[in-house]
Amino acid sequence: MRAYHEDDASLEILRNKTLGIIGYGNQGRAQALNLRDSGLQVLIGGIGDESARQAEEDGFSVLAVAEAAERADVLALLIPDEVQRQVYEEVLSRRLHPGQTLVFAHGYNIHYRLIVPPADVDVIMVAPRMIGARVREAYVQGGGAPAFVAVAQEASGHALETALAWARGIGATRAGVLETTFAQETELDLFQEQGLWPLLIRTMLLSYEFLVEQGFPPEMVALEMYGSEEAAEIFREMARVGFFRQMRLHSHTSQYGTLSRAGQLPFAQDLRGFMERAMAGIRDGRFAAEWRREQAAGYPRFKELRAQAEAHSLNEAERKMRQILKLESE
Numbered sequence: 001m002r003a004y005h006e007d008d009a010s011l012e013i014l015r016n017k018t019l020g021i022i023g024y025g026n027q028g029r030a031q032a033l034n035l036r037d038s039g040l041q042v043l044i045g046g047i048g049d050e051s052a053r054q055a056e057e058d059g060f061s062v063l064a065v066a067e068a069a070e071r072a073d074v075l076a077l078l079i080p081d082e083v084q085r086q087v088y089e090e091v092l093s094r095r096l097h098p099g100q101t102l103v104f105a106h107g108y109n110i111h112y113r114l115i116v117p118p119a120d121v122d123v124i125m126v127a128p129r130m131i132g133a134r135v136r137e138a139y140v141q142g143g144g145a146p147a148f149v150a151v152a153q154e155a156s157g158h159a160l161e162t163a164l165a166w167a168r169g170i171g172a173t174r175a176g177v178l179e180t181t182f183a184q185e186t187e188l189d190l191f192q193e194q195g196l197w198p199l200l201i202r203t204m205l206l207s208y209e210f211l212v213e214q215g216f217p218p219e220m221v222a223l224e225m226y227g228s229e230e231a232a233e234i235f236r237e238m239a240r241v242g243f244f245r246q247m248r249l250h251s252h253t254s255q256y257g258t259l260s261r262a263g264q265l266p267f268a269q270d271l272r273g274f275m276e277r278a279m280a281g282i283r284d285g286r287f288a289a290e291w292r293r294e295q296a297a298g299y300p301r302f303k304e305l306r307a308q309a310e311a312h313s314l315n316e317a318e319r320k321m322r323q324i325l326k327l328e329s330e
Contacts, residue, residue: 020072
C-alpha cells in the first residue's frame, strides 16, 4: 500500500486557487482552519445557522452554498452523508464547472453512486481518521491526523497531486497518508460501524448487566469498565506501541487472564458469521438502500433505537459515577 508524507506533497497546486468548504461542522471547521493556517485561501458555503456564525467569528467569508460552488476551484463537501445528495442535486450539480475538483471526506455517496459528478471534474477523497476536533488539535500542536486519500475520477491529470496537497494543508501528511480507493474506504468504515463496534457495545452492555446482577454497584461497574479512562488509554497504547505489546504495560496476572480466556470464547464462528453478513450487506448495497428508506420515512427506527439506548440503566449509573468523580454536580 502506497504511503505519503510531507516530502511527497506540495501546497503549490493549491496556492493560487480558491478552496471552498460546504459545511462548518465537525470536519469542516477543523479543515478550514488548518488549510488557512497553511497559507491557503478558504471560503465557506453554508446557510445562516450557528455553524455559519461560528465561521464568521473565525474570520471566514461565508457565502451561500451556490455562490461558494461557483467561486471555488476546489470544493469540499463536508456535510453529513445523508444530506450530501440533496445538496448536490438541488444546488451544486448545475453550478460545477470544467476543471473543478470535488473533495469528499468519506466515499459513501460516490461509491454507491448516489452522487455522479460530470466527467470534466476531478473527484478526490481526503479522509482523516480522526474526529474534527482532533484533526485541529493535532495540527496546532505541530502534528497531524493520519488520513486516506483516493481518486475516483481523473479529469485534470493531477487529481492525486491535489489530494495530497489538501492532505498536507490539513496536516495529515505529518502523520502519514495511505492511498486507497473510495470503495475500500467506504466498506472498511462501514464495517467498523456495523461489524466491530456493535460487538464491542453489546459485549460491554452484557458485562454491565451481568455484574450488576452479581451485586456490584452500577456506578462502580461503569467506572471500572470505562469511566476511569483506562480503556481509552489501552486503545491509545494499542495505536502507539502495538495491539499486543500494550499488554506489557499491565500486570502478568492481567496478561495471563486475558490471553488464556480469549481462546475459550465458544462463539467465534458465530462472530465470524455476523461479520460476514455485515460485510455482504455493505458490499451489495443493502445497507445503503435500507438507510435511504429510513431517511425517507423520517428516521422511525433510528429514533426508536436511540430512545432504547437513552433509557438503559447504564445512563443513570454514569450520572452517579460522574458525581462521585466530581465531573457533574448533583
